[in-house]
Amino acid sequence: MSFTHVRRAAGPIAAAATVAAGTLLMASPASAASNTVEFQGACQARAILTQHMSQPLGMSITAPDTAKVGEEFSYTLQPTVSSLPDKESIATTTDIQRLKIDWEIPENTEFVGATVVAGTSKGLVGVAPSVIRVNEAGEPDAAGTILRLxxxxxxxxxxxxxxxxxxxxxxxxxxxxxxxxxxTADGSTKFQLPAVEVTVKALAEGVVTPKVRVSGDAANYNSETNYDTFLARAFALGSQQNAPTFCTPKDGKRPANDVPVNAGGQALATITIGAGGPVDPVDPVDPVDPGAGSVDLGSLGSLFQS
Structure with missing residues (x-):
């Protein structure tokens, strides 16, 4: 029994404009650029017969091109439109449960916050989507390095x-x-996971590179730490069947652990961080006395002395 969870390219999402109150510096929304990265995902479905699949996946991102050290800025991530097929081999699909997407909190940043962008999902039921910060074990953790949808x-x-x-x-x-x-002509069901807006602060000159979760074992094939996991369900052989599925951004149907990740596991965007930060205010110049009718030429002359 085989299941697919196809993500096909969608138009780039618009940049979210909400800014937290009290921020000293924020990247200009006008500098934001949108991009969709399409790639192959190596997925294993643990069903009656284990299935090894290569599936087209995708991730959209809207992010500023540049930011400054000490500046808070936001970028928005969203998986592309997904599809649940009507049938797979001898199975008739029924639903998908426990959908989850993980992203890494980028290096060279201080995490400020993340939120699900309202009105950006479609065709979902069950528990309302939320984004939380977790550690490598998937446990909620204020110091975790992973964002989980x-x-x-x-x-x-x-x-x-x-x-x-x-x-x-x-x-x-x-x-x-x-x-x-x-x-749909083929009986498939299209749906859309929501966008997530992430706000971070740039720490040092260099770059910030948002990406899906691929650190540690997360890049390995058939790992429960893979960035994209879900429970596919279908009716086959006279009963309900479960197929927990795990996808990693690698080419091929059963890649070895030493096979590098493809474009889906690399930087989704590169944000260049330049020197900057809050600037001390300049002391205001004393206003000119409107009653003054003369200029101290001696003072002016001192400006040109060697």
Whole structure:
């Protein structure tokens, strides 16, 4: 039994404009650029018969081109439109449960906050999407290095609320409709995970490179720490079947651990950090006395003395 979770390219998302109150410096929204990175994901579905698949995936990002040291700036991430097929081999799909996406908090930054952008998802049911900060074990952690999009951290692995065979978290019911609600020719169901706006502060000159989770074991094939995981469900052989699925940004159907990640696991954007920071205010110049009718030529002359 095989399951697919195809992410096809969508138009770049618009930059979110919300700025936290009290920020000293923020990147100019006019400098933001949008980009969609398309890549292949090596996915394993643990079903009655284990499936090894290569799937087209994608991630969109809107981020400023530049920022300054000490400046807070925001960038927005969103997986591209996804599809639940009607049938796979001998199985008839029913739904997807426990959808989860992980991103790394970029190096050379101080994390400020992250939020789900309202109105950017479609076709989702179950637990409302939220973004939290977690550690390598998938546990909520204020010092964690990973941002997780999920439904109350209900996943198929790498977390305290994980399960390989029970419904939960962000879910998708099969409707056989496209993003506009029209019937699809092949019976597939299209859906969209929400965008996440991330705000960080630049720490030093250099670059900031947002990316999906690929550090440590997360880049390895069939790891519960993979950035993209979910529970696919279908009816086959007379009963409901579960297929927890794990995807990593690598080429091929069953890549070895030493195979490098492809473009999907590299920088989604490169933000150049230049020198800068808050500038001390300049003392105001005393106003000219409107009653003064003469100029001290001696003072002016001192400006030109060697």
């Amino acid at each position: 999920s439904g109350d951290n209900e996943t198929v692995g790498n977390g305290p609320k994980s399960s390989l065979n029970t419904p939960g978290g962000i879910a998708v019911e099969k409707t056989k409709t496209d993003m506009d609600g029209n019937p």
